[in-house]
Amino acid sequence: MQLEKKIIEQHNDGLISGHQKKFDYSAGSVANINNVLAKLAAFQIAIPSWALGTGGTRFGRFSGGGEPRSLEDKMEDIGLLHALNRSSGAISLHIPWDIPKDVQAIKALAAQYDLKFDAVNSNTFQDQPGQQHSYKFGSLQHVDKAVRQQAIDHNIEVIRHGEALGSDSLTVWLADGSCFPGQLNFRKAFQNTLDSLQQIYKALPANWKMFVEYKAFEPNFYSITVGDWGQSLLYATKLGPQAYTLVDLGHHLPNANIEQIVSLLLMEGKLGGFHFNDSKYGDDDLTTGSIKPYQLFLIFNELVDGMDAKGMDHATGLGWMIDASHNVKDPLEDLLQSVEAIMIAYAQALTVDREALNKAQANNDVVACQEILQEAFRTDVRPLVAEARLRAGGALAPVALFRELKVREQLINERGQKTVATGL
Numbered sequence: 001m002q003l004e005k006k007i008i009e010q011h012n013d014g015l016i017s018g019h020q021k022k023f024d025y026s027a028g029s030v031a032n033i034n035n036v037l038a039k040l041a042a043f044q045i046a047i048p049s050w051a052l053g054t055g056g057t058r059f060g061r062f063s064g065g066g067e068p069r070s071l072e073d074k075m076e077d078i079g080l081l082h083a084l085n086r087s088s089g090a091i092s093l094h095i096p097w098d099i100p101k102d103v104q105a106i107k108a109l110a111a112q113y114d115l116k117f118d119a120v121n122s123n124t125f126q127d128q129p130g131q132q133h134s135y136k137f138g139s140l141q142h143v144d145k146a147v148r149q150q151a152i153d154h155n156i157e158v159i160r161h162g163e164a165l166g167s168d169s170l171t172v173w174l175a176d177g178s179c180f181p182g183q184l185n186f187r188k189a190f191q192n193t194l195d196s197l198q199q200i201y202k203a204l205p206a207n208w209k210m211f212v213e214y215k216a217f218e219p220n221f222y223s224i225t226v227g228d229w230g231q232s233l234l235y236a237t238k239l240g241p242q243a244y245t246l247v248d249l250g251h252h253l254p255n256a257n258i259e260q261i262v263s264l265l266l267m268e269g270k271l272g273g274f275h276f277n278d279s280k281y282g283d284d285d286l287t288t289g290s291i292k293p294y295q296l297f298l299i300f301n302e303l304v305d306g307m308d309a310k311g312m313d314h315a316t317g318l319g320w321m322i323d324a325s326h327n328v329k330d331p332l333e334d335l336l337q338s339v340e341a342i343m344i345a346y347a348q349a350l351t352v353d354r355e356a357l358n359k360a361q362a363n364n365d366v367v368a369c370q371e372i373l374q375e376a377f378r379t380d381v382r383p384l385v386a387e388a389r390l391r392a393g394g395a396l397a398p399v400a401l402f403r404e405l406k407v408r409e410q411l412i413n414e415r416g417q418k419t420v421a422t423g424l
């Protein structure tokens with residue numbers, strides 16, 4: 001299904017007077033309102049193809065039905081999200097789950113839904129049917145050269161698929177590591193991984209980026225070979241100017257100061273992008289902003305601060321992606337919530353009185369610093385985000401409209417009740 005403009009306009013007509021009052025009030029206190037609205041409208045967040053179905057946990061999976069059965073279905077789902085919020089205009093594919101059968105048809109579909117192809121993701125954390133060598137003991141780090149070569153070849157194949165579709169970045173996340181002390185020689189594992197990444201790097205087209213994603217633990221529980229931002233930055237630096245560090249918010253040890261990591265990576269020109277999600281314990285992959293909205297705001301505060309200083313483009317400079325999984329929510333409603341939370345954090349960060357903050361910092365006025373940040377965080381910017389969406393042709397209340405239109409029911413009718421999305 002594809003949402004008609006008329007339906008969104010009707011929905012907006014019903015809510016416009018209430019919205020207008022809230023917007024006028026909120027906009028009154030923002031100095032550069034049109035600038036803020038333009039930045040919000042330009043901001044696009046990629047939806048990962050694997051977040052459109054119910055992921056489940058290792059204990060069970062409870063499908064809500066109507067999940068996408070193919071790449072075409074996944075694009076249809078993201079097309080719906082983008083029509084509702086006008087901020088989800090990109091898809092991040094995962095190979096081999098999303099190998100396009102007909103590249104031209106997939107490109108045409110992307111044009112129809114107004115979607116771009118964001119980073120393509122490789123997969124060397126699972127064995128695929130018919131695969132010659134197993135990744136049980138790692139992929140790019142493996143002690144056996146033949147296994148490493150297989151993983152390198154796979155990554156290069158992923159680049160080729162991405163190239164055909166018009167993507168311009170590869171995200172490499174490795175499950176490589178060890179479960180027990182003594183299992184792995186750390187330095188040999190690092191060297192092997194670096195050597196393998198170098199082979200992949202060589203295959204990158206000139207305009208491509210490689211994102212090296214780190215993760216503290218899981219599925220390996222003693223060591224991970226790209227375990228933190230220091231290791232990722234080491235790889236990215238050794239690889240060269242096309243390699244960057246990717247920050248997945250759920251991939252840190254508890255209480256890590258992610259905003260500080262972000263600010264330093266940005267300063268070094270090595271921040272590649274994000275996998276947005278939220279967590280209370282580990283890689284929980286919960287809805288962005290559902291647990292620690294203040295942290296999300298503080299991250300965006302660093303982004304706005306660092307990017308403005310460097311004159312980087314908010315809309316295209318980095319890879320902005322969601323990486324989430326859904327066990328108890330409708331995946332599409334959940335993604336609408338995640339995108340909204342990201343837009344809110346961005347809007348809050350844009351409205352921080354930066355001049356006053358700089359001054360307060362220079363004076364060591366700790367109280368004023370906190371007041372300034374929390375003034376922005378505690379101000380309701382939702383009407384600004386809604387206005388940006390409205391001006392871009394989206395819905396004033398995307399989740400409400402999704403429900404009013406009974407989108408899930410329609411998808412179930414179309415695709416069936418017992419569906420398992422391809423992927424995780």
Ligand code: AOS
Nearest residue numbers: 050121173213248275283323
């Ligand atoms: C795994 O924990 C990482 O977050 C990956 O980025 C991602 O979830 C995976 O590549 C999806 O298959």
Ligand code: ZN
Nearest residue numbers: 213248275323
């Ligand atoms: Zn991730």
Ligand code: ZN
Nearest residue numbers: 248250251283
């Ligand atoms: Zn993860």
Ligand code: ZN
Nearest residue numbers: 250283285323
């Ligand atoms: Zn995660």
